[in-house]
Structure formats: structure tokens, C-alpha cells
């Protein structure tokens with residue numbers, strides 16, 4: 082235990098919350114998979130820069146020039162963090178959801194999309210205007226690869242195709258075989274986008290090493306504040322499509338035509354899809370978080386997280402009523418995200434009790450991955466369980482689950498308290 086590094090300082094680490102049993106306790110944020118607390122270092126970086134910001138790509142003043150430089154440096158820092166290839170673009174977006182919707186908006190005509198039903202809704206739903214093939218939940222990583230290969234072998238071999246896959250599940254925390262899926266996609270002439278919302282905060286993600294075409298992630302899960310995200314990868318589809326948002330910043334030249342209409346030349350760079358005044362502080366914060374994680378070192382962060390997962394797993398294993406959810410088996414490698422149900426308990430009440438009686442913040446529901454959670458719980462696909470919806474009646478199968486998740490800022494005490502509370 083001594084060899085494991087200390088948690089990184091995060092915002093909110095000293096917040097206390099009232100308990101129904103009386104008194105107060107330090108808040109234990111165990112919902113990193115929804116939004117991780119920002120690193121203190123990121124907050125300090127933003128605070129140091131904030132008094133000096135000006136408009137980017139627009140102003141002639143000194144602070145505008147400074148902001149433009151910092152915004153573009155942030156882009157370069159993210160490209161480095163993600164191991165981008167020459168010619169790749171880094172587009173700043175609002176979130177992973179925004180990034181994947183952007184990619185869906187630039188798909189070439191006739192593109193076929195392949196996506197597992199197990200994806201988060203942000204990866205599952207943006208493709209609904211394309212020709213989508215939904216793949217059944219695999220029960221092993223190998224089965225994921227063979228399922229994809231089989232589907233791709235049946236596809237129209239001449240048209241463009243895209244595979245969308247998560248790096249780590251937001252429900253089970255399990256790691257997906259991204260490199261193998263990318264190889265399968267490319268072998269069949271398809272491209273692949275990696276939803277790294279849950280992977281990037283926990284593991285190094287290299288576009289080059291994984292050989293994926295795009296990667297998407299959110300700042301607020303990567304220890305930066307809300308409101309910014311990234312889509313990084315191949316420039317061609319991005320450059321060939323109409324801008325995601327039309328407006329200033331995306332356009333290089335706008336002219337009135339003789340017939341009274343308007344002609345537009347759009348930028349070829351990432352600016353094409355960043356119309357309007359960008360979220361420069363958000364981009365700056367993401368870059369700061371990327372640097373902070375790199376400096377802390379993923380080896381140390383992974384070691385600490387595995388140590389915490391070990392404590393949680395061992396603690397939950399002692400409670401016979403607890404059933405941990407997994408697609409690939411109990412021993413499958415995972416990040417610090419675990420969902421479970423407790424026999425005889427309503428998951429929503431259980432999560433509420435963790436908060437009210439122990440000051441522990443977890444999440445209950447279907448985690449915006451309804452098909453996956455229903456598969457894991459073995460519920461009828463037509464059941465009405467929704468995110469945060471009322472639970473099954475006593476004696477019936479659980480419709481919702483409880484999710485605990487943690488990361489670089491989690492002290493031992495939070496997971497110890499969690500295990501104690503569940504017991």
C-alpha cells in the first residue's frame with residue numbers, strides 16, 4: 082500500500098455535508114464517471130490566466146493576441162496528449178456528446194455506421210440519420226472483435242463506413258479491445274472513432290498507438306471544469322463537410338453574389354467547426370488537465386486506481402447481497418467505475434441512503450446506457466426503467482443499478498467509508 086502515490090489535490094476536497102443522523106461529514110465524491118472534480122492545479126492555472134483573457138482570433142489588442150496564442154497552444158497540448166499524427170485536427174467542442182454529433186454531421190454520403198448496443202447514448206444515438214447497424218452486446222472482448230468483423234464483412238464494400246466504440250464502459254468500467262477493433266475496422270476499409278470519455282481520465286490514449294481515426298472526450302470527466310470537449314483525428318471528413326455550425330470564425334470569406342445570394346468560403350482548419358466565439362477558458366483548462374495528468378504519470382495514476390478498485394472489489398465481495406455488473410466477467414480489467422445491485426434493495430433508495438447517512442455521492446439509474454444496463458440486469462427491453470426512474474417493486478428484479486466511480490483525487494478514506502456503508 083505504501084508504494085501507491087497520493088491522491089492529486091482536487092476542488093471540493095474539504096466540503097462538508099449534513100447527515101440525516103445529525104452532524105456533518107466530509108463529502109465523498111464517488112461519481113467521477115459523471116463528472117470528476119477539477120484538479121486544484123487546473124483551477125489555479127485558469128485563475129492565473131483569467132484576468133488577462135481577450136477575444137480569440139478577432140482582436141488586435143495585446144490580450145487578444147495572448148488569448149489566441151494560449152488557445153492555439155492548448156490545441157497543440159491536446160494533440161500531444163492524444164499522440165495525434167501529422168495532419169490530424171483537434172476541434173474544441175462542448176463535450177463528448179457534442180464531438181460525436183459533430184462527427185455524425187460530417188459523415189460522407191452513404192456512410193454506414195456500426196455501433197454496439199452497449200454504448201453510452203452519446204455514442205449510440207448521433208448516427209440515427211445514417212445507415213446504422215446496431216451490434217449485439219458481446220460477452221468477451223474477443224467476441225466484440227468477431228461480432229464487428231462479421232458485420233463489416235457483410236457491408237457494402239465500396240461505400241464509406243465508420244465504427245464507433247467506447248474505450249471504457251461508463252457502466253461496468255470494463256476496457257474494450259480498442260486496438261483490435263481498430264485493426265478489424267481498417268482491415269475492412271472502415272474508419273473508427275473512439276469514445277474516450279471514460280478512458281482518457283484513467284489511461285493514456287494515443288490516436289497513433291491505438292490506430293483510431295478519431296477520439297472524443299469531455300473536459301469535465303478529465304479533471305477540468307464543465308463546458309469543453311475535444312474531437313481529434315483525421316482532417317479529411319471534417320474539411321470536406323459543411324461546418325457543424327455556420328457563423329463567424331468558421332468562414333474565411335463571405336461575398337454577395339450578383340443574383341443577390343451569398344457565397345461562403347469556409348476555413349479548412351479546425352476553425353471550420355468552431356464557429357462563434359470559442360470557449361477559450363475551457364480549452365485552456367483541458368490543456369492544463371492534460372499536462373497535469375502527464376506530469377503525475379499514468380503509471381502512478383493507474384497503480385493508485387487499481388489499488389482503490391481492489392479495495393472496493395474486496396469490500397463488496399464480502400456482502401453476499403451485492404451483485405457487481407459485468408459484461409466480460411468479474412476479473413475483466415476495468416477503470417475505477419463499478420455498477421452493482423443489492424438484493425432486496427431499491428437502488429435509488431440505496432444511493433439516497435449513501436448520501437443522506439454517509440455523505441457519499443454515487444449515481445443510480447441506467448446511466449444513459451439503457452440497452453446495456455437492461456442486458457446486464459436481464460430485464461425485459463420493454464420495461465420502463467429510466468435514468469433516475471422509480472425502481473422495481475419489492476421482490477421484482479431491479480430495473481436500475483448503483484454506480485460508484487473514482488479517480489486521481491480519491492483518498493483511501495472515501496472508498497473505505499463506501500465499503501463500510503454498503504456493509
Ligand code: PMP
Nearest residue numbers: 176177178201203251278279299
Ligand atoms: N461517452 C461515455 C462513455 C460517457 O460516460 C459519457 C458521459 N457519461 C459520454 C459519452 C457523454 O459525455 P458528455 O456528457 O460530457 O457529453
